[in-house]
Amino acid sequence: MSAAxxxxxxxLALRALVAGVLLxxxxxxxxxxxxxVKKSFVFSGPAAETLARLLQLSPDRDATxxxxxxxxxxxRALPERDAALRDERGTLGSNLGERISDHVRVTATxxxxxxxxxxxxxxxxxxxxxxxxxxxxxxxxSPNFAESEIDRLPGWKALFLALRPLPAQAGQGxxxxxxxxxxxxxxxxxxxxxxxxxxxxxxxxxxxQRSQVSIGFxxxxxxxx
Numbered sequence: 329m330s331a332a333x334x335x336x337x338x339x340l341a342l343r344a345l346v347a348g349v350l351l352x353x354x355x356x357x358x359x360x361x362x363x364x365v366k367k368s369f370v371f372s373g374p375a376a377e378t379l380a381r382l383l384q385l386s387p388d389r390d391a392t393x394x395x396x397x398x399x400x401x402x403x404r405a406l407p408e409r410d411a412a413l414r415d416e417r418g419t420l421g422s423n424l425g426e427r428i429s430d431h432v433r434v435t436a437t438x439x440x441x442x443x444x445x446x447x448x449x450x451x452x453x454x455x456x457x458x459x460x461x462x463x464x465x466x467x468x469x470s471p472n473f474a475e476s477e478i479d480r481l482p483g484w485k486a487l488f489l490a491l492r493p494l495p496a497q498a499g500q501g502x503x504x505x506x507x508x509x510x511x512x513x514x515x516x517x518x519x520x521x522x523x524x525x526x527x528x529x530x531x532x533x534x535x536x537q538r539s540q541v542s543i544g545f546x547x548x549x550x551x552x553x
């Protein structure tokens with residue numbers, strides 16, 4: 329396997345951990361999933377316009393979009409929610425990555441006349457992951473979804489529809505295939521949109537295919553700020 333393939337696979341594995349694809353404890357010396365932290369970001373000028381366009385927002389109308397996060401992300405972001413997310417046996421369900429959280433999300437607010445775009449909510453800070461995967465420092469991911477049920481994720485639907493026609497690249501492991509789109513944001517920052525299709529198993533150990541949309545943004549090195 330080439331070094332580039334190893335970096336892509338490692339990054340996808342860590343994103344899968346964030347989204348709840350893998351809920352088993354992580355061995356410390358092998359990998360550490362990134363922390364999910366509450367942050368606010370303000371983009372202005374060309375960077376704001378680039379993000380708004382990639383998020384499928386109108387260039388001349390104010391917009392507010394709520395991007396849903398999973399209960400797996402909620403569990404990582406809010407440790408105090410641990411007991412509430414466990415079942416009657418005290419275990420975490422394997423499908424937390426598909427369930428939509430009522431407690432964490434990311435809100436995008438677009439003001440085209442002011443050329444300002446603001447993101448508020450919970451994101452993964454890749455600088456806290458081990459090993460640190462390649463890519464922008466800040467990430468957020470949709471819950472896992474069956475593509476026929478994308479309507480249950482209205483915040484992510486436009487991004488999914490924009491990414492779906494792009495050429496697919498073969499994945500590895502649970503990732504069957506992936507699509508991505510990226511653009512520079514200036515000052516050493518960039519934005520990356522990805523759509524991955526994964527071969528997983530449901531609560532009854534039956535094979536299922538699920539998809540996930542992710543947004544990465546910010547610098548290549550350093551903290552998610």
